[in-house]
Amino acid sequence: MKRIMKMLVMGCGILASSIGCSRLSPPPAKEEPAKAKPALDAHAEADKIFLTRCASCHGLDGRGDGPGAANLNPKPRNYHDKTWQKTITDEQIEKTIVYGGAAVGKSPSMAANPDLTTKPEVVAALREYIRKLGKE
Numbered sequence: 825m826k827r828i829m830k831m832l833v834m835g836c837g838i839l840a841s842s843i844g845c846s847r848l849s850p851p852p853a854k855e856e857p858a859k860a861k862p863a864l865d866a867h868a869e870a871d872k873i874f875l876t877r878c879a880s881c882h883g884l885d886g887r888g889d890g891p892g893a894a895n896l897n898p899k900p901r902n903y904h905d906k907t908w909q910k911t912i913t914d915e916q917i918e919k920t921i922v923y924g925g926a927a928v929g930k931s932p933s934m935a936a937n938p939d940l941t942t943k944p945e946v947v948a949a950l951r952e953y954i955r956k957l958g959k960e
């Protein structure tokens with residue numbers, strides 16, 4: 825019985841188009857649906873967000889000395905602080921960015937960015953940006 829099936833399948837390979845046993849041949853590959861391309865790539869968007877939303881407090885260079893930092897206590901985090909970089913986890917950085925300082929027991933002056941909940945790739949790129957500054 826097995827042999828007969830095998831012959832049938834082989835035969836169909838050759839005759840597939842003519843005698844209607846094409847259902848034994850593999851279905852045609854499905855075409856990938858075209859993915860909508862984001863307007864900006866995650867890193868470009870993160871750079872833009874840092875300049876427009878974060879630098880006012882954290883400073884353009886991430887030293888925690890932006891104009892908005894003057895009256896803040898505690899001061900915004902200086903990303904160049906090597907001890908901080910060593911002790912903070914990626915998850916904590918990302919959580920702070922999305923949910924704000926109050927959510928992680930830090931200063932509520934560190935604002936939440938709820939629009940980034942749906943953009944984990946941008947949050948990750950912001951975290952990478954912060955990590956990179958810490959290496960300088």
Ligand code: HEC
Binds near residue numbers: 878882928
């Ligand atoms: C209004 C000023 C302000 C703005 C704007 C701001 N931050 Fe902060 N940020 C702070 C302050 C103040 C702290 C320090 C909180 C503390 O140590 O209690 C902080 C801390 C942090 C920390 C460290 C948290 C920790 O657990 O040590 C990260 C990471 C951070 N901010 C990222 C960002 C990013 C990314 C943006 C922009 C999307 C941003 N911040 C915008 C004020 C600000």
